[in-house]
Amino acid sequence: MSVPNWVLKNSRFILGIVIAGTALSLLASVIYRHFGTTGIRSFEIAVSGVLTAVLAILYFRQTTILEQQKELRVRELDRELRQQHTETLRERIKEWHGDPSHSLGSTEETELNLPSVSGTSFNSAQTKDVYVVDGGRQLEESSFSVIPESLDGDKYFKDLLENHATDLKRQKERIEELHQEFVDHRNSFVNATYGETIEEDQCILKPTEEFSSWIFELFLREKRSLLRPDLETKSQQVLVQASYVNDSHQIHRYTRSGYGQHSIYTAHLKDDVELNKEEIDELEEEVECKTDELIQETLERIKKREEYSHIQEAARILDEGERRIEELEQTLVEYHGKPLYKGSCEYLDEGQ
Incomplete structure (x- = not known):
């Protein structure tokens, strides 16, 4: 008994x-x-x-x-109950980061789902939609996202940010704000920047729609010390220069870099001009020299104008964006290692 x-x-x-x-x-x-x-x-x-x-x-x-x-x-x-809920939220932390075991600052390649900053732009966290063309240049810039697409609309991820990791929410929102500020400065610069249209004896030189964006990236890379020091002029910061005559008798001034190919100037042959191949080859050389001159003049002119301040601000924002994304990764790693997440929510209340 x-x-x-x-x-x-x-x-x-x-x-x-x-x-x-x-x-x-x-x-x-x-x-x-x-x-x-x-x-x-x-x-x-x-x-x-x-x-x-x-x-x-x-x-x-x-x-x-x-x-x-x-x-x-x-x-x-x-x-x-809190331990079980923490494990559910920890899975969202892992999915956002991609590889929480990755050592911060390591040069080892790893698959991360975090946003990033390239030389001239913000890049979204990993998403399913990818748009690319020759050279790896993005054709369409999809809406920027700090989180991977798989977490968009996830109820537990929303609970994580709202109730258990409000510092992550603040970091996410700050990166989104920086991206929007960057886009505003880029748009303001592009809208205020233009290349000159020049009429020559045999053709008319016109800047393309890509010209202003190319100038923006060129200045931005210079401001962030990303230009190649072995090239003499900014217009030579492209790896290859080439000209091309298409069926409509337009000579395109192309630039090629690690970010893809840009057509920045076109030389439209005048209606009454008929040239043989040798004459076209000579004209291509003239177009190349003349467009180089126009580019240099444009660069010098812009540096003295008010719109150049957009370059300075855009560079500052990208630098801050890099720091903020590093801080975000650090915080995600810290949360991945926490045994229990603080805070209350409806899921804990229901369990209790």
Whole structure:
């Protein structure tokens, strides 16, 4: 036969009661011998009061023990529930980062789902939609996102940012703000920048729609110290220069770099001009020299104009963006290593 748990916990207290009961019995015998029934009656009343008090104390002790056991069990269940919810949120942290075991600052290649900063732009976190053309240049700039597409609309990821990792939410929003500021400066520069249209004897030189964007990237790479020092002029910061005559008698001035090919100037042959191949080859050389001159003049002109401030701000924003993304990665690694995530939410409330 097993002994009740409460008896074991109060064994000393019960032993004391037994000893006290034995002592009271002996005391009752002495009182009866000296004072008779009157003394015994008074003694019984006193003993009854003492026993009532003892029972009240015993009941209070037992109630206290049960309450402590209940609170301990509630804390254990709450910790188990929070542990389970933390693991659910940790999976979102891993998915956002891509590889939390990757050492920060390591040069080792790793698959990350974080946004990044290239030489001249912000790049979204990993998404399913990719648009590229020759040379790896992005054809269409999709909407910028700090989080991978798989987490967009995820209810637990929203819970993570809103209730358990508000610092991650602030970092995410700051990077989004920086991207928007960068886009605003880029658009303002491109809209205010133009190349000159020049009429020559045999053709008309016109800048293309890509010209302003190319100038923006060129200045930005210079400001961020990303230009090749072995090339003499900024217009030579392209690896290859080439000209091309298409079927509509337009000579295109192409530039090629690690970011793809840009057509920055076209030379439109005048309607009354007819050239043979040798003459076209000579004209291509003239177009190349003339467009180089125009580019240099444009660069010098822009540096003295107000719109150049957009270049300075864009470079500053990209530099800050790099730092913010590094901080974001650091925070994600820290959260991945935390045993439990603080904060309350509807999922924990429902479990409790």
